Amino acid sequence: QVQLKETGPDLVQLTQTLSITCTVSGCSLTTYNVHWVRQPPGKGLEWMGAMWNGGGTDYNSAFKSRLSISRDTSKSQVFLRMNSLQTDDTAKYFCARESILYHFDYWGQGVIVTVSS
């Protein structure tokens, strides 16, 4: 069955770079788009960006040039990398598979990242 699993650090220092890996099983990255969504503590969900099945990417303008998404299709992994972290980047970070038309039928359980000064 389809599964997504995020792995990454629990703690990142202020102004440093966050790297999270989403490992996807049960479907192909060349068929499905994979997105990143985050959720600050006690708050709602925020779309961050996408890795398209064709290899292109797109990003929420809110993250400007801080965010980078890439993939390794041979390992079925999608990577999130975000630099210049601030305390308000403390959040749970999810990867999710897009079904059709920008809704998400499978999600990872998320990884909680705390930005510490």
Add this chain to the structure above:
Amino acid sequence: DVQMTQSPSNLAASPGESVSINCKASKSISKYLAWYQQKPGKANKLLIYSGSTLQSGTPSRFSGSGSGTDFTLTIRNLEPEDFGLYYCQQHNEYPPTFGAGTKLELK
């Protein structure tokens, strides 16, 4: 970007009751609204998409309605496992945007 306003923020109910959660878009999104359930320690679950289409595995006590800017998620005959957080998300246009969530609690 399309802004999604979800209400109420909190809702208390008892098993067996019916509840409704509303979601309003800042502009017309046709029928393209999804509903998700979020519970601690579990992956977010897609319940409904395109306004009223139940995702495979979603119990029939869940239903979605609406079009344009106003949508409703209704849960009939609440079961204990239905308590948790619910989010709406418009999937009519890019980028996808979410409501702020509704916490459904046991009364």
